[in-house]
Amino acid sequence: MSEFLVDKKRTHSCNALRTSDVGKSVVLMGWVAHRRDHGGRVFIDLRDREGLTQVVFGPEIGKEAHELASELRSEYCIGIAGKVVTRVSSGGQPNPKLATGEVEVNAEELHIFSRSETPPFLIEDEIDTREEIRLKHRYLDLRRPALQRNFLVRSKLYRAARDYFHGEGFTELETPFMVKYTPGGARNFLVPSRLNPGNFYALAESPQIFKQLFMVAGFERYFQIVRCFRDEDLRLDRQPEFTQVDVEMSFITEEDIFTTMEGLIRRIWKDVQDVDLPRSFQRMSYHEAMLKYGSDKPDLRFGLELADLTDVLRPLDGGGVPLFKTALEQKGIIKALRIPAKEAASLSRTEADKLEEFVKGFGARGLARARVGENGDWTQSPLSKTVTPEARAAVNAALGAGPGDLLFFQFGSFKLVNAVLGGLRLHLGHKLGLIPEGQWRFLWVTDFPMFEQNESGQWVAAHHPFTSPKPEHVQHLGAENGRVEARAYDLVLNGNEIAGGSIRIHQREVQAKVFAALGLSEDDFRAKFGFLLDAxxxxxxxxxxxxxxxxxxxxxxCNAGSLRDVIAFPKTQKGTDLMTDAPTGVAPEQLDELGVQLKKV
Known part of the structure; x- marks a missing residue:
């Protein structure tokens, strides 16, 4: 054991010292962030997870420490002991960029705990090193101050959630990771069972069934901070293993869920951000969200609402526009997005043309548009050649369009039109600088459809088959599935879905009707969820x-750009761990023991 650690105990973090500490003897420990040799004096910036402190070594301060300091290099791990002085008293200048910028420590003792090779990249926030290199050396990347701050925030988030739930009478319980494989939903990771040859566990994609069993067991209020696993294609906001704050409550309605979860969010934002949120959050039905924003997770920090023109143009048989008429004949919808003149002025014709390429990423074939003239005419648009004056006036009135406004149109299926215009709205919100920073706009989205149709036209559960339909809609199950709304809800923040859930079915007769509406018998579901149905x-x-x-x-x-910035050891978009080189092959003996044979692909 280092004698330095025996004789000296850390007194302060590297972000703690201020002018009020001048004259104090202190002990600091951390890593050498920068080293400078100025005319016989050695200066270093010493870094720990809290911040930086400038340390000075000189022959008149501590001869042995000064001699040893000549060996210091970036990322050496060291400890120092010395006295706090002001930078001005030593002939220097304060550094206003640092919290400790008015002081420095004259180092009387130095101990090198360990030496470092030259790192493959600078341990600084503003670096342009490729992410692959940083993930390969993740333990170094995690030393960067920005990432350290992210994980300190994450730690506070955990603590705030746990403190809140325990204070509200919840019981923290654990559920299994290795569970029964149930086809449907997200693709599961499979785990072969050595003790049961030929059989497999699945890694749980969520604790859904088990937390419902806790309710049957009478625990009434459960929560868990739990790892979940899904074998699916990855994006910036998706990882194969992720963490949920999972909650279930008995003898409650949606209002109880909303009130309790709003309390959780208020507690987290107060503890982590020192921000006071409103007592209750805005609510909006799924139908209204799709109508106005083309998304079930709308960003409410800016306007640019969509308008449905279907009922405006239907009596006019498409208003002279063949594409509108075709969409109506095919039972599609017609919607538009109006960009006010002030913002539209910054969109040149060339830039508007580029938006057509952008929306093709959402499946659109094109993007019809028109700029409104002084007398309400449409310019810069092929639509102006055929649209009737009556239709143009009706559309302008429905959109509240005036001179200089730019109108974008999309027509076709409900799903396509909303995806295109919803994506375009968000894109233009960023491009035109309409999204204010520092705002937290929370929204409960409610009244989701109970079912949706897959590509083959079969009805499937939009949430999961244990979600309760609205009581007044039970009568439509099986006969008019499209009319059935679920007691499901999502919590949205600034255009991001941060939570989702539902009231569950607890009546067997209702559950049987839902199974039948999905074209399945109870026996079909018993094969998957027999233990839940038995319970x-x-x-x-x-x-x-x-x-x-x-x-x-x-x-x-954390205002981070990717989930990988808040997950300590993340996977790449191909699901690999560059640091440990996982996944890897295994020895034939291991496969034999598991009774597994590889197939060449």
């Missing part, structure tokens, strides 16, 4: 829950 024979309480994406919450709290 529901024994007096299940009314219950519901929600799950928060903790990684996404952390990303938003």
């Amino acid at each position: 529901f024979k024994y007096g299940p309480p009314p219950h519901g829950g929600i799950a928060f994406g903790l990684d996404r919450l952390a990303m938003l709290l």
